[in-house]
Amino acid sequence: MSGPASYRPLLDAALADPATGVDRLAALPPDELDAALREGVHERGEAVLPLVTALAERGAGPTRRIAKRVLYRLAQSGITPPARETRPVIGRRPERPLRAWLSGIDGSGSRAAWILFEGGYGGLALCSVILNDVEGVMEVAGGEITKKRLETELARLRASQKLPWVELPPEHVIARVSEALALHPARGTGPPPEFSRWQRVFQSTGPGTGADVAPAGENPSVDQTxxxxxxxxxxxxxxxxxxxxxxxxxxxxxxxxxxxxxxxxxxxxxxxxxxxxxxxxxxxxxxxxxxxxxxxxxxxxxxxxxxxxxxxxxxxxxxxxxxxxxxxxxxxxxxxxxxxxxxxxxxxxxxxxxxxxxxxxxxxxxxxxxxxxxxxxxxxxx
Known part of the structure; x- marks a missing residue:
């Protein structure tokens, strides 16, 4: 190949079939690749941009450097590759409830509830609340928790609680929390300030399952009778x-x-x-x-x-x-x-x-x- 005109068939073939054309261009010696790309830019302009971009991304050593120089010259003349849609390395998922527990009700109408949430990036968070059927949400606590710590806390809870403590579907327990929250407006009160960190989670979560942290056996079901x-x-x-x-x-x-x-x-x-x-x-x-x-x-x-x-x-x-x-x-x-x-x-x-x-x-x-x-x-x- 002695002149620019001799690269035209190769460029035409590469444009017609980019999958193999890029590899054939990358196999050229550096000086011939540079000449071929210059000729392509001169005669085809923006049409060769996908080929040059592919060489810059997939080529190695001199091939990549030559392709990047050509991209730079194209950019100087106002021709640039379309912007790529970037995605975060770790996508944030909506929070979802995985497991939940309720205690029995004492003589004042109060009970405890735990709701385990999976966070947006996969971590676990436990929300602990005291609910009352007259006053609403009485106490709120909780935060991030590991699976091991969760099991430890559950064992401690079962050993110390005077009232029975059962695991229920998260949607059932969340409904009890919602009922307690609904009591506040009529009484002119609000939940404790600590609930603010959980407000968005309760509003944005939907029913979910968590096979990775669920107990062995079938999930508990609520008996409609x-x-x-x-x-x-x-x-x-x-x-x-x-x-x-x-x-x-x-x-x-x-x-x-x-x-x-x-x-x-x-x-x-x-x-x-x-x-x-x-x-x-x-x-x-x-x-x-x-x-x-x-x-x-x-x-x-x-x-x-x-x-x-x-x-x-x-x-x-x-x-x-x-x-x-x-x-x-x-x-x-x-x-x-x-x-x-x-x-x-x-x-x-x-x-x-x-x-x-x-x-x-x-x-x-x-x-x-x-x-x-x-x-x-x-x-x-x-």
Whole structure:
């Protein structure tokens, strides 16, 4: 090849078939490659840009240097390769919940929840919250966590918790958090400031699975039969639930029935009322007064909700009988046509509250130790 014209067939072939043409051009001696590219730029202009760019990227040694010089000359004349779309080395994925846990509900309507999230770059973060069905989100903590640390914390939790602690689908637990958050606007409050770091995560996440961190076996499923039932025979036995360790703290707030407890103590110790039947009737009347005053429609719905949530806990801890009793008691509380005084579980709530209030009045226990109302959250600034 002695002159520029002799490179024209080679350039034409390379433009027609770039896959093999680039390799054929790269095989030329450096001076001939330089001459061929100069001729191509002179006659074809921008059309040879893909060939030169490929040589600059795939060539080695002199081939790459020659191609880069040609690209520089093209750039000086205003011809540049199109900008490439760049992507980050590690793509950020949306956060997603992997696993979640819920505790049982205590007598004040509070429970704990853990939600394990996978972060945008694959790391794990654990959000721990205390939820209350009156006040909303009470406490928030958490942060980044490793798989090993998570298992350690779970083992410690199972060993120390007084209430049962079960793993549930993340969407179920997130729904409970959402319910708690929805309570704040009506009360003029907001969640703790610590929740702000999790706000975006809860809003942006969708249901997810995490096979890499999920426990062995199948993921737990929520039994849809935890809804209230209409079973009068079971409901008559619902007071048996108060003997379960998880429900030992379930009773109406003793402070709200303190005066009623004093009346009950006076009736029991009165020397004027000698008949046991009359004393029993007097006690029943006091209990009914407490029920009608304290268990409003809203309170009935709240206690029914607590029972259905505990029914799910009982089911997942292999106690179907307790779950059935809880559902039946919830069914009676949700029945607006049933008088509150005719609901055995409700009477149990009142009777236990009166007994505890009597202990407080006698000075045997502290009122603060048995208070059932959660501490009110500070009002949000207007």
């Amino acid at each position: 935890s809804a209230p039932t209409n079973d009068p025979l079971l409901a008559e036995r619902a007071a048996q639930l108060f003997h379960l360790p998880e429900l030992m703290g379930w009773f109406l707030d003793p402070e709200s029935v303190q005066s009623d407890a004093v009346k009950l103590m006076e009736a029991r110790s009165s020397r004027l009322i000698l008949s046991d039947q009359i004393k029993a009737e007097r006690e029943a009347a006091i209990v009914t007064q407490v029920l009608e005053r304290e268990l409003t429609d809203e309170a009935r719905r709240r206690w029914a909700k607590r029972l259905t949530e505990m029914a799910l806990i009982f089911q997942m801890t292999a106690r179907p009988d307790a779950a059935a009793l809880a559902r039946a008691a919830a069914g009676q509380l949700m029945d607006a046509g049933r008088g509150i005084q005719h609901i055995p579980f409700a009477r149990g709530l009142a009777q236990r509250a009166l007994e505890v209030a009597s202990e407080v009045a006698s000075g045997r226990i502290s009122a603060g130790d048995v208070r059932r109302h959660p501490p009110e959250r500070a009002r949000s600034p207007q």
